[in-house]
Amino acid sequence: KNGGDLEWPVDLYVPPEEASHRHSRTSLSRGACLEPRIRRAKSHKGDKGAEVARNKLEDVPMTMTGTARRRRRRRTTTTTTLVASSLLLLGSPCTTRHCHAGWIDEDTPSESRTTSPLKVVPNLPPPKKNGKMEHEGADDDDSKKKRQHGRRRHRDPTATPTYYPTFDPTSVPSEPPSSLTEPPTPSPRIYDLVFSDEFNTPHRTFHDGKDPRWTALEKNDYTNDAQHYYAADNAYTDRQGNLVIKSEAADTTIIGFNDVTLEKEQDTKHFKSAMIQSWNKFCFTGGVMEAEIALPGKSNVGGLWPAFWLLGNLARHTYVGSSEHVWPWSTSVCSEKSRSAQLVSACDRVEHYGLASGVGRGAPEIDVFEVQSGTQKANTGTFLKMPVGQPFMSSSYQVAPGRLPRPGEGWWPAPGQWYNNLTGGMNTSLNILFYGTYNHFLDDTRPAEQDYFSDAISYNRQLNSSHFGKFHKYRLEWELPDKNGTAENNYTETFGYLRWFLDDEFVMEVKGEGLNETGAEVSTEPMYILLNTAISSQWGFPEKCPSNCPCKTYNCHGSFAETCGFSGGFCDMLARPAQYKVNWVRVYQDKNDPKQKVGCSTPERPTRKFIEAHAKKYKQTSDEQPIKPIQNGGGICSPTSPTTSILPQSCGGSKHGKCRTRSTPWYCAASPLKRGACAPTSRCACHGNWTGPHCLNPTGSDDVVWDPPETLADLGYAGPYTLMGSGPFVLLVSLVGIALVAPVVMRIQKRMAGGYRRVAIGGS
Numbered sequence: 001k002n003g004g005d006l007e008w009p010v011d012l013y014v015p016p017e018e019a020s021h022r023h024s025r026t027s028l029s030r031g032a033c034l035e036p037r038i039r040r041a042k043s044h045k046g047d048k049g050a051e052v053a054r055n056k057l058e059d060v061p062m063t064m065t066g067t068a069r070r071r072r073r074r075r076t077t078t079t080t081t082l083v084a085s086s087l088l089l090l091g092s093p094c095t096t097r098h099c100h101a102g103w104i105d106e107d108t109p110s111e112s113r114t115t116s117p118l119k120v121v122p123n124l125p126p127p128k129k130n131g132k133m134e135h136e137g138a139d140d141d142d143s144k145k146k147r148q149h150g151r152r153r154h155r156d157p158t159a160t161p162t163y164y165p166t167f168d169p170t171s172v173p174s175e176p177p178s179s180l181t182e183p184p185t186p187s188p189r190i191y192d193l194v195f196s197d198e199f200n201t202p203h204r205t206f207h208d209g210k211d212p213r214w215t216a217l218e219k220n221d222y223t224n225d226a227q228h229y230y231a232a233d234n235a236y237t238d239r240q241g242n243l244v245i246k247s248e249a250a251d252t253t254i255i256g257f258n259d260v261t262l263e264k265e266q267d268t269k270h271f272k273s274a275m276i277q278s279w280n281k282f283c284f285t286g287g288v289m290e291a292e293i294a295l296p297g298k299s300n301v302g303g304l305w306p307a308f309w310l311l312g313n314l315a316r317h318t319y320v321g322s323s324e325h326v327w328p329w330s331t332s333v334c335s336e337k338s339r340s341a342q343l344v345s346a347c348d349r350v351e352h353y354g355l356a357s358g359v360g361r362g363a364p365e366i367d368v369f370e371v372q373s374g375t376q377k378a379n380t381g382t383f384l385k386m387p388v389g390q391p392f393m394s395s396s397y398q399v400a401p402g403r404l405p406r407p408g409e410g411w412w413p414a415p416g417q418w419y420n421n422l423t424g425g426m427n428t429s430l431n432i433l434f435y436g437t438y439n440h441f442l443d444d445t446r447p448a449e450q451d452y453f454s455d456a457i458s459y460n461r462q463l464n465s466s467h468f469g470k471f472h473k474y475r476l477e478w479e480l481p482d483k484n485g486t487a488e489n490n491y492t493e494t495f496g497y498l499r500w501f502l503d504d505e506f507v508m509e510v511k512g513e514g515l516n517e518t519g520a521e522v523s524t525e526p527m528y529i530l531l532n533t534a535i536s537s538q539w540g541f542p543e544k545c546p547s548n549c550p551c552k553t554y555n556c557h558g559s560f561a562e563t564c565g566f567s568g569g570f571c572d573m574l575a576r577p578a579q580y581k582v583n584w585v586r587v588y589q590d591k592n593d594p595k596q597k598v599g600c601s602t603p604e605r606p607t608r609k610f611i612e613a614h615a616k617k618y619k620q621t622s623d624e625q626p627i628k629p630i631q632n633g634g635g636i637c638s639p640t641s642p643t644t645s646i647l648p649q650s651c652g653g654s655k656h657g658k659c660r661t662r663s664t665p666w667y668c669a670a671s672p673l674k675r676g677a678c679a680p681t682s683r684c685a686c687h688g689n690w691t692g693p694h695c696l697n698p699t700g701s702d703d704v705v706w707d708p709p710e711t712l713a714d715l716g717y718a719g720p721y722t723l724m725g726s727g728p729f730v731l732l733v734s735l736v737g738i739a740l741v742a743p744v745v746m747r748i749q750k751r752m753a754g755g756y757r758r759v760a761i762g763g764s
Contacts, residue, residue: 102700102701102702102703103194103195103196103213103282103587103598103700103701103702104193104194104195104196105196105197105198105200105584105698106689106698107198107200108193108196108198108584108586112193112196112586113192113193114190114191114192114193114588115190115191115288115290115588116188116189116190116191117188117189117191117288117477118475118477118499118501118504118506119506120423120425120499120506120509121425121426121505121506122423122424122425122506122509123424123425123426189590190590191287191288191588191589191590192588192589192590192591193586193587193588194284194287194587194588194589194598195282195284195585195586195587195598196584196585196586196587197213197214197243197584197585197698198241198583198584199237199241199242199243199582199583199584200237200241201237201646201652201656201696201697201698202237202238202239202241202646203236203237203646203647203648203694203696204236204237204692204696204697205232205233205235205236205696206232206235206236206276207232208232208627208628209627209628209629209630209631210630210631210692210693210697211630211692211697212281212630212691212697212698212699212700212701213278213281213282213697213698213700214235214276214277214278214281215276215277215278215279215281215627216230216232216234216235216274216275216276217230217232217274217275217276217277217318218230218231218232219318219620220252220254220256220269220318221275221318221534222256222257222318222320223317223318223320224534224536224538224539225536225537225538226269226534226535226536227269227270227271227535227536227537227554228247228269228271228272228273228534228535228536229252229254229269229271229272229273230272230273230274230275230318230532231252231272231273231274232274233274234246234247234248234272234273234274235274235275235276238581241583242294242581242582242583243276243531243581243582244579244580244581245273245274245275245276245296245306245531245532245533245579245580245581245582246272246273246274246577246578246579246580247271247272247273247274247296247297247304247533247535247574247577247578247579247580248271248272248273248574248577248578249270249271249555249556249557249571249574249575250270250271250272251268251269251270251557252268252269252272253266253267253268254266254267254268254269255267262442270553270554270555270556270557270558270562271535271554271556271574273532273533273534273535274532274533275317275318275530275531275532275533275534276530276531276532277316277317277528277529277530277531277532278528278529278530279311279313279316279317279528279600279627280313280316280528280600280607280611280618280626280627281528281600281627281700282528282529282598282600282700282702283313283526283527283528283598283599283600284526284527284587284589284596284597284598284599285480285524285525285526285527285595285596285597285598285599285602285604285605286478286479286480286589286590286593286595286596286597287478287587287588287589287590287596288475288476288477288478288587288588288589289310289368289475289476289478289529289585289586289587289588290473290474290475290476290585290586290587290588291308291368291473291474291531291582291583291584291585291586292471292472292473292474292582292583292584293308293471293472293473293474293580293581293582293583294468294469294470294471294472294579294580294581294582294583295371295463295467295468295469295580296468296533296578296579296580296581297373297468297573297578298373298465298468298569298573299373299390299391299463299464299465299467299468300373300374300375300390300391300465300569301373301374301567301568301569301570301573302372302373302374302375302390302539302540302541302567302570303373303535303539303540303541303566303567303570303573304371304373304533304534304535304540304578305370305371305372305533305534305535305536305539305540306369306370306371306532306533306534306580307367307369307370307371307530307531307532307533307534308367308368308369308474308530308531309365309366309367309368309369309370309529309530310365310366310368310476310527310528310529310530311327311363311364311365311366311527311528311530312326312327312328312330312362312363312364312365312523312525312526312527313363313525313526313527313528313600313601313607313611314326314344314361314362314363314525314607314610314611315327315362315363316617316618316626317530319617319618319619321616321617322614322617322618323363324343324441324443325341325342325343325441325450326343326344326361326362326363327362327363327364327365327400327439327454328362328363328364328365328398328399328400328454329342329343329360329361329362329363329364329399329400329401330360330362330364330399330400330520330521330522330523330524330525331346331360331362331400331401331518331519331520331521332346332358332359332360332521333346333360333519334346334347334358334360335347335401335519336449337401337449337452338360338401338519340446340449340450341400341401341439341449341450341451341452342360342362342400342401342452343361343362344360344361344362344610345360346358346359346360352610353606353609353610353613354606354608354609354610354707355606355609355610361525361605362400362525363525364397364398364399364400364523364525364527365396365397365398365399366396366397366398366476366478366498366523366527367394367395367396367397367398367458368395368474368475368476368500369393369394369395369474370393370394370396370539371391371392371393371394371463371467372390372391372392372394372539372540373390373391373468373540374389374390374391374540374567375390376389376390377389377390378462382410382433382543383433385410385411385412385432386429386432386433386460387429388427388428388429388460388461388462389462390540391462391463391464391467391468392460392461392462392463393460393461393463393467393502394431394434394458394459394460394461395458395459395461395500395507395508396431396456396457396458396459397456397457397458397498397510397522397523398436398437398454398455398456398457399454399455399457399515399520399523400439400452400453400454400455400520401452401453401454401518401519401520402436402437402452402453402454402455402518403418403419403453403455403517403518404453405417406418406435406436406453406455407432407435409432409433409434409435410432410433411432412430412432413430413432418430418435419455419457419510419514419515419517420513420514420517421510421511421512421513421514422457422459422508422509422510422511422514423508423509423511424459424507424508425459425461425505425506425507425508426505426506427461427462428459428460428461428462428507428508429459429460430458430459431456431458431459431460434456434458435455435456436453436454436455436456437453437454437456438451438452438453439451439452439453439454455518455520457510458508459500459507459508461502461507461508471581471583472502472503473501473502473503473504474500474501474502475500475501475502475504476498476499476500476501477497477498477499477500477501478496478498478522478523479494479496479497479498479522480496480522480524480593480595480596481493481494481495481496481512481521481522481524482494482496482595494512495511495512495513495515495516495521495522496511496512496521496522497509497510497511497512497522498510498522510522524604524605525605526597526599526600526601526602526605526607528600529585529587531580531582531585533578533580537551537554537565540567541565541566541567542565542566542567545565546564546565548564549561549564549565550565551564551565554566556570556571556574597706598702598703598704599702599704599705599706599707601706601707602706602707603706603707606706606707607707608707608709609707611626630691630692630697631691631692631693632686632691632692633651633657633683633684633685633686633691633693633695634683634684634693635648635651635683635684635692635693635694635695636649636681636682636683636684637649637650637651637659637682637683637684637694638650638659638682639659639661639682641659646696648694648696649694651684651685651686651694651695652684652686652690652694652695652696655687655690656686656687656690656695656696657684657685657686657687657690657694657695658684658685658687659682659683659684659685660682660683660684660685661681661682662681662682662683665678
């Protein structure tokens with residue numbers, strides 16, 4: 001799939017080592033948040049310092065490709081990193097700027113490690129530049145270079161004080177302050193990088209157990225009339241430094257569940273695609289998320305459903321059992337509806353699985369975008385009453401409880417029918433075609449009480465052909481509600497907000513004040529990231545089935561009855577697989593805001609115990625556990641592969657890992673059969689910050705584990721060593737164990753070395 005490179009099998013599992021950088025609760029209570037995992041950035045030729053690296057960066061010609069610039073700017077030494085390393089050696093507590101590096105990709109440029117809130121400019125065009133609106137020139141060469149290079153716009157330098165003080169007054173006195181002088185502008189709020197993935201390492205894959213950040217699904221999608229199967233092989237990184245999600249017309253036979261007959265049956269999905277999700281690995285609560293993305297397919301051919309979104313960690317997408325009565329609840333108000341329809345509601349007065357009483361829990365959904373292609377223009381056909389048509393991106397907050405009455409689909413809301421405090425930007429429209437979902441589940445015995453509405457508060461933003469195949473930046477700003485307020489606002493309650501941007505141009509805003517009328521709130525749940533392309537008959541397919549077409553089966557390689565239901569040109573487009581490309585994903589948080597946290601199970605919103613107690617809902621029947629531990633090395637490699645190449649067979653090269661040939665056991669010399677333990681093999685052993693079977697995946701973990709698993713020590717259990725107070729008891733137990741186990745091990749080794757001996761039967 002990557003230019004003809006070989007697929008290297010992985011058939012050895014090596015349990016991961018315990019993460020030494022995770023802070024114990026004891027050290028946290030003392031305030032000693034030491035950071036032993038600060039990554040060492042490197043300049044292009046060894047450790048020559050930040051100045052040389054900066055000069056190298058400034059000399060990068062702007063005519064170079066984005067890939068070349070990324071490679072040139074990689075591993076730049078910064079003074080901050082050196083200072084932080086020195087503090088670490090001295091044993092001083094980590095500063096707020098260096099406590100959250102566990103998920104940061106070392107390839108993220110230093111100038112992209114902070115951000116500030118963007119301005120909200122509702123329904124107004126951005127400032128003109130060279131006679132063009134900024135959004136009109138979004139695809140010119142200069143804008144493209146800025147996006148790919150990731151730099152902020154340069155401002156004119158301000159005067160700086162001299163190093164030595166002056167002894168004489170200036171010849172011209174300074175003017176006294178005027179009463180008309182404007183007050184000083186407050187310094188902008190700073191968000192620091194807490195997570196990034198630049199996808200610069202080629203041949204990286206995301207199968208379960210391979211990557212600390214992401215899991216690529218290997219399962220059928222039962223949701224939304226899905227026509228695809230999610231295959232882990234269809235998500236990988238290419239040589240240009242991008243994540244690729246590949247969608248293709250290819251068959252997969254599955255065992256599915258028929259909702260009508262309520263029985264399992266064999267079925268065939270005629271499309272393959274991919275979804276990667278950071279569920280139960282990386283989650284965050286509040287902050288800013290950005291990604292640079294090139295959309296798949298064509299702007300005028302409907303059928304693909306690319307998405308970039310967040311979901312609360314209590315629900316795992318496509319595992320439908322985990323979302324029942326959980327998605328997309330976000331309320332801590334006890335009502336008659338929430339008492340029956342919300343699985344964990346504010347009406348509960350007993351604590352279970354670490355979930356606090358009186359606190360409603362759920363899994364709301366924030367869609368940075370869901371993109372629909374097609375040829376229907378604004379103010380025509382389906383979009384007759386909307387100023388935005390296809391292609392468009394739909395940005396939304398999906399939340400329960402829903403409101404009633406609600407507008408009819410395709411109609412603009414009457415006064416009081418929809419939410420207040422919504423603001424749209426340029427080239428946007430309230431999405432009047434979808435106001436939400438009615439949720440009913442087959443297992444419910446009291447549907448009148450247990451069924452519920454959920455709302456989709458969304459705006460559509462007009463796109464054009466430049467968004468398909470070319471990179472653009474998509475951004476979400478997520479401010480959490482705060483009942484207690486802060487000293488800056490005189491401890492007044494705030495309700496939070498959600499804001500969406502495209503290429504830094506405002507798209508829409510949802511303010512928490514507008515959600516209060518239903519009892520909903522801006523999400524306070526730890527949320528994980530999802531990137532996927534779906535293929536669904538609900539999205540971008542012809543709204544009405546063509547005449548003489550059954551529209552029951554969709555198969556690009558089938559008969560007329562199976563191909564007639566597609567949008568025009570869809571199968572021709574997929575003659576070559578469509579590629580959804582992601583250059584990078586980054587998450588920022590305000591380190592001075594204690595509400596913003598990294599972690600999938602936080603003190604305010606724990607999830608670990610609940611997921612462990614309901615593990616069956618988060619995994620397939622063939623899985624031993626929802627997600628596998630990360631395999632650290634052990635992939636088959638070739639000792640003759642060049643160590644300068646980043647390839648699976650070279651274990652990522654000398655910087656990532658080493659291919660080690662295992663020495664054969666002594667008993668193999670007398671064995672005529674070279675199989676089992678006697679078979680010669682070479683396996684990868686990973687270095688430093690690299691993991692996965694072939695050492696191609698960067699390591700990552702939470703710097704603070706808010707909800708660590710319990711151990712026997714937490715229960716007050718003391719082992720034999722502690723009880724005896726000395727080592728002889730442990731030594732005695734060990735010797736007895738060896739004496740009992742050694743004969744068994746020797747018999748197993750003999751069988752592995754020589755195979756099973758034939759048994760003579762009947763004297764033959």
